[in-house]
Amino acid sequence: MAQVAVTGLGRWLVLALAVMIGSMITPRAGTAQVTAFKQAVAEAAAKDRDIAAFYKANNYEGIWTGNIGKDRRRRAALFDAIASADDHGLPTRRYDPEGLMAKLKSARTPRERGFAEVEMSRTFLQLARDMQTGALIPSRIDSGIKRQVPYRERVSYLTNFVKSNPRGFFRVLPPKTNEYARLMKEKIRLERLLASGGWGPKVPAKTLKPGQSGNAVVALRNRLMAMDFMRRSASQSYDQSLQAAVQQFQLAHGLATDGVAGPATMTAINTSVQARLQSVLVAMERERWLNSNRGKRHVLVNLTDFSARIVDNDRVSFTTRAVVGKNQNDRRSPEFSDVMEFMVINPTWHVPRSIAVKEYLPMMKRNRNAAGHLRLYNSRGQQVSRSSINFNAYNASNFPYAIKQPPSRRNALGLVKFMFPNKYNIYLHDTPAKSLFERAKRDYSHGCIRLHKPFEFAYELLSKQESDPKAFFHAKLSTGRETVVQLEKEVPVHIIYRTAFTQAKGRTQYRDDVYGRDARIWNALSKAGVSLRAVRG
Known part of the structure; x- marks a missing residue:
């Protein structure tokens, strides 16, 4: 059940700090008090190797619980960051702000303050890592997620934090990609929709076609208007404007754009705001798992979208349809990143x-x-x-x-394959089975990624090193012999899985959870404490 967010929580917590500060030890504490504090810090930190290493290097001095300005600013920044955890779809209850505040307020002695000090650092480390690289460990969710998350050394968070502007430190932790920013914007939009009742009643029909009329058509019209796919209309028939709206909806959901509200389209239309919000929250978590430099030029394969793209400086320079692994135990395409080194023309x-x-x-x-x-x-x-x-x-x-x-037009790999050597034996390639690309749902391979336009994909890759990439490619192809062409500059390849993703311009895109991976991620996020918010904006 979605809950209406309590706005201003972060501000309240920061103001509450002022109440707590009076109980802190004064800067003029005696030697015995300092020793008691440090002993408590050492004792509490001993349970965590990284925290213990930080405080040992820092001579067991506190960074959170003093009355000096730096400590106050760090406390304020931490509680403010916890208050904003919901904005990032993170499990706020994991950081227990009320419990942490209570510990600080009740710390009357140096020893109690030492234990509160270490608890602050423990909470800080959990939040910092969650914000930067995700709240979940991907491999524990699904064996097909082979993603190597770019984790930082935990102790480095503390070391760098004490040298930084506290609020500025938290601001740079989440992904700085345009995708993450747009996902956050979509999250806010859906939260507001949730608070206002969503998209209204579901359409009570399995299929509707142009030319029909009646209550179900009116329900379809109303839902598409609420979704902002068509202008306000009083028409009760499945007319041209409704058909055009259905086509726009289909385009945004990876469906065949025939303008007919068939079973697949109707299922998508009747999907709730809550379900779409879950997809966005999962996408944000996935974006945190990939929070590293992806390469100015890189290849992006989205398994749920059945597509492969070449991206240059955050702009898509080439896109093609793809066929991915069949939804069977030993065929599902894994998610991982690697580096494309060469292509093979006329492959064996x-x-x-x-x-x-x-x-x-x-x-x-x-x-x-x-x-x-x-x-x-x-x-x-x-x-x-x-x-x-x-x-x-x-x-x-x-x-x-x-x-x-051997090489031939009948070869299962077609006439070219693109290699990023990996232990999963996954690569991109041509295929003689061209008819599969006409289907909206394209999971048919043994795991490798088949490309609809492999030649054009090759031309684009070669455009950075050949003056006439098309002529170069066909000169090699015409020999009929297997030929390896090295890429002068290796290209990162990211095989991702997003049921919600954005565009630089246009609507947020939604796709089916073809392997059920996002459902498992959402279940794990929910168990960790992530909840859907309805925000009155």
Whole structure:
């Protein structure tokens, strides 16, 4: 159940600090008091290696609980940052501001103040890391999320904080990408919509088509008006303006833009504001996991959008449709980042062992000449005739042959593949199966990313190093021979998964949770204490 936010919480907490300051030890404390404080700090910090290392290096001096101006400013900045945690979709209850405040206010002795000091640092470290690199550990949520989060050394947060402007330190922690800023803006918009009742009643129909009329069409019209996909209208029929609005909605949700409110479109239209807000909060968490330099030029593959883009200085310079891994246990495309080093024109397909033994070996047991486009090689790299092999003598564990498909237009990789060597054996490539790109939902591969326009993708990559990239590419292609072309400047590749993402101009885009990963992330965020807010703006 969404809760209406209490505005001004951060300001209240900061003002409450003034009440608490009177209980702090005065700067003229005696040696015994100082010793008691330091002993308490050492004792409390011993439970955390990083905090202990910081205070040892700092001679067990406090940074939070004194009466001096610096300590007061640090306290104020921390409580203000906690109050803004909801703005970032972080679990405020994890930082327990009321409990922390109570500890500070009740710290009457140097020893009690020492324990409160360390608790402040512990809370600070949790909040700082959550703001910068996320509240969750991705690999614990889903095995397909291979993302290497750019964690900083925990002790560095404390070390740098004491040297910085306290408020300025917190401001630079969250991602500074335009995507994160736009997601925050969309979050605020949805929170306000939630407070005002959302988009109204759902449409009571599974399918509606142009030319129809009636109560369900009126409900569809009203919902699309509330979503700002069409201007106010009194029409009760599925006319051209309603059809155009449906097409715009479909465009923003990755659906076939036929203007017919079919089952997939109707499901998306009837999705609640709460569900869309959850997608945005998950996207913000994912953005924190990727909070590092992505490269001035990089490739961005969004699995839920079935697309691949080349991005230059935060602007999309090329985009193409993609086919991604099928939603099956051993086929889902993983999420990770790596660096593209080269492309292979007229590639040989080295059939992965999992495919060789699970798919082709059973076929060849039934018919030794099955999949005749493939060739078999022994451990010495010599091609072996099928007539000499008793396929029924082998199983998945002892099959000794490598299977390859030589370069050709029928090759499973098509005529070009793009390599960013990784332990998951995932890459981008062409495909002879072009018809799949006409489908709105495109999860059909074994995990690799198939591109609709691989040649154009290659031209764009080569444009940075060849005066005529198209002619260069086709000169290599026309030989029919496998050719490796190194990229003079390696290009980072980020395979991401976003059910909510933004554009520099235009509407926030929403996609289906094709592998169910975002649902698992939201469940974990919810358990951690993230909640949906309804904000009256």
